[in-house]
Amino acid sequence: MSYQHQNPTAAPATKHTEIDAVVVGAGFAGMYMLHRLREIGVSARVFETGDGVGGTWYWNRYPGARVDSPSMQYSLSFSSEMEQEWNWSEDYSPQQDLEAYANHVADRFHLRDDIQFGTRVVSSVYDEATERWIIETDRGDQVSAKYLITAAGCLSATNVPNFKGIESFEGQWYHTSRWPREGVDLKGKRVGIIGTGSTGIQAITAMAKEVDHLTVFQRTPNFSLPSNNKKMDPDYERGWKARYPEHRQNARESRGGAEVIAYPQQSALEVSEEERNKVYEAAWGQGAFTLIASFTDLMVSKEANDTIAEFVRNKIRQTVKDPVTAELLAPKGYPLGTKRLCVDTGYFETYNRDNVQLVDVKTNQIKEITTRGVRLEDGTDYDVDILVFATGFDAMTGPLFRMGIVGKDGLSLQDKWDAGPRTYLGISTVGFPNMFMITGPGSPSVLSNMTTSIEQHVDWITDAISYLKRNALDKIEATQDAEDRWVEHVNEVADKTLYPHANSWYLGANIPGKPRVFMPYVGGVGNYRRKCDEVAANDYEGFALGATPSS
Numbered sequence: 443m444s445y446q447h448q449n450p451t452a453a454p455a456t457k458h459t460e461i462d463a464v465v466v467g468a469g470f471a472g473m474y475m476l477h478r479l480r481e482i483g484v485s486a487r488v489f490e491t492g493d494g495v496g497g498t499w500y501w502n503r504y505p506g507a508r509v510d511s512p513s514m515q516y517s518l519s520f521s522s523e524m525e526q527e528w529n530w531s532e533d534y535s536p537q538q539d540l541e542a543y544a545n546h547v548a549d550r551f552h553l554r555d556d557i558q559f560g561t562r563v564v565s566s567v568y569d570e571a572t573e574r575w576i577i578e579t580d581r582g583d584q585v586s587a588k589y590l591i592t593a594a595g596c597l598s599a600t601n602v603p604n605f606k607g608i609e610s611f612e613g614q615w616y617h618t619s620r621w622p623r624e625g626v627d628l629k630g631k632r633v634g635i636i637g638t639g640s641t642g643i644q645a646i647t648a649m650a651k652e653v654d655h656l657t658v659f660q661r662t663p664n665f666s667l668p669s670n671n672k673k674m675d676p677d678y679e680r681g682w683k684a685r686y687p688e689h690r691q692n693a694r695e696s697r698g699g700a701e702v703i704a705y706p707q708q709s710a711l712e713v714s715e716e717e718r719n720k721v722y723e724a725a726w727g728q729g730a731f732t733l734i735a736s737f738t739d740l741m742v743s744k745e746a747n748d749t750i751a752e753f754v755r756n757k758i759r760q761t762v763k764d765p766v767t768a769e770l771l772a773p774k775g776y777p778l779g780t781k782r783l784c785v786d787t788g789y790f791e792t793y794n795r796d797n798v799q800l801v802d803v804k805t806n807q808i809k810e811i812t813t814r815g816v817r818l819e820d821g822t823d824y825d826v827d828i829l830v831f832a833t834g835f836d837a838m839t840g841p842l843f844r845m846g847i848v849g850k851d852g853l854s855l856q857d858k859w860d861a862g863p864r865t866y867l868g869i870s871t872v873g874f875p876n877m878f879m880i881t882g883p884g885s886p887s888v889l890s891n892m893t894t895s896i897e898q899h900v901d902w903i904t905d906a907i908s909y910l911k912r913n914a915l916d917k918i919e920a921t922q923d924a925e926d927r928w929v930e931h932v933n934e935v936a937d938k939t940l941y942p943h944a945n946s947w948y949l950g951a952n953i954p955g956k957p958r959v960f961m962p963y964v965g966g967v968g969n970y971r972r973k974c975d976e977v978a979a980n981d982y983e984g985f986a987l988g989a990t991p992s993s
């Protein structure tokens with residue numbers, strides 16, 4: 443697959459350009475939003491920091507980057523022609539395929555004409571006098587828009603921990619989500635990597651095969667499941683395409699935004715240990731997230747969860763030859779699935795290689811970065827040529843805060859959410875009229891197959907704007923009561939699960955000082971969609987609608 447990087451892009455906006463909608467971000471969310479806005483005759487400009495489309499799949503080009511939702515489902519469904527014509531090369535697509543697909547979407551729907559690349563939104567202020575958003579960029583654009591739509595993703599604000607001495611390091615260092623387009627020559631190098639989340643697990647597996655020596659600095663071990671990825675079987679693909687509408691509908695009504703063959707009916711505690719392990723083995727063989735759907739209560743009962751956690755720990759112990767390393771890699775102290783489950787292609791086997799060393803930085807923390815590498819609290823030094831930070835993101839709220847959003851009464855989003863994000867449906871927040879968040883906090887977002895959730899939000903937002911137009915209205919803002927009730931509901935359903943029992947980025951626990959609030963909506967994609975549809979059918983219940991005096 444090939445595509446052009448030097449494609450045409452929208453001409454820079456001039457000062458005080460007036461437009462109906464500004465969309466921030468040109469990943470799948472921003473691109474589909476632009477497409478739908480055009481369809482309903484709403485003028486739009488997309489600002490994108492990168493110099494190409496694809497969002498996550500533009501930025502995360504580290505070795506081994508790959509999606510862990512099935513390719514046939516991690517794609518856009520709005521164009522049946524595109525759905526039929528596009529071919530995926532593997533069951534789980536690598537970054538290169540997803541970036542090529544994103545470029546295909548942009549080309550196919552001529553989206554670049556309205557996307558301004560290489561441009562970061564630095565300020566988005568609601569002007570109460572004109573009831574418009576004034577958006578400013580790092581390139582000096584100043585645009586006045588009726589609607590502000592955020593499509594910057596949940597995991598785009600990179601987190602490089604504030605390690606002492608980082609500026610003194612004489613080698614090269616990279617954050618995985620800012621990996622150079624031209625790649626990094628790892629051959630013959632001593633590489634250190636900090637972080638063993640989904641990203642680290644993929645990067646470690648891939649880099650170990652290239653480098654001279656890899657030192658992995660692990661603070662918290664993660665549960666990781668085999669993807670069992672393989673080349674796409676053309677018969678499977680044909681079969682899937684023949685029933686695409688049905689598959690998509692099942693995904694939309696599912697819990698996690700991807701089709702599930704059969705939902706579990708039994709508790710893990712209702713069956714014998716032997717029977718349970720048989721079920722786990724079968725699910726392990728199918729790969730990826732199938733395991734977590736083995737029984738009804740794995741995410742709500744600690745006792746049930748203990749059985750699956752021990753099953754996975756035993757898999758790790760069987761795979762990793764050195765028992766000390768195996769025990770260090772076996773996650774303990776939090777339920778399986780409460781930190782984002784990882785999916786891998788030979789991660790644990792990587793530790794059987796002679797050129798890979800695991801270093802525990804939980805009991806003996808990283809003290810500082812030196813000119814030559816990493817120093818731990820006890821004074822042990824690890825010299826490296828290249829240091830890789832797979833240290834994650836300021837998730838969900840981070841990308842929004844970096845846009846400098848200020849709503850009514852001069853209140854910044856950051857100040858409003860000082861104690862954690864508060865939204866209505868994860869789409870809207872009181873005090874910020876005509877601002878829509880695609881996959882914002884309080885929606886299923888990161889707990890779902892993202893493309894399903896992105897399309898649902900974009901369609902809902904498009905319908906809402908169309909409704910306003912049809913009724914000669916142009917103002918929409920969540921009401922306080924609706925927001926309070928939604929926040930209460932989001933917390934209530936999260937508290938019924940085991941999710942709050944881990945220090946995860948879902949709770950903001952990875953960022954020092956971030957309030958501990960469970961951010962995504964755990965009630966399920968299908969239920970959530972029904973709630974959103976009901977709100978729309980009831981004339982946007984929970985929103986205050988109005989018309990600006992001049993409209």
Ligand code: NAP
Pocket residue numbers: 508509510511597603636637638639640641642644659660661662782803808832833834835888947952
């Ligand atoms: P992450 O899950 O937040 O992992 C960051 C890692 O860095 C953790 O192991 C963390 O340890 C470690 N870390 C952070 N600060 C540290 C410090 N000061 N000292 C030592 N270690 C430190 O980030 P990620 O791996 O980039 O993944 C983020 C999310 O992106 C995933 O959960 C997933 O949703 C998405 N993602 C998806 C895919 C995919 O679809 N295939 C691939 C990659 C990422 P602690 O756990 O102790 O904090």
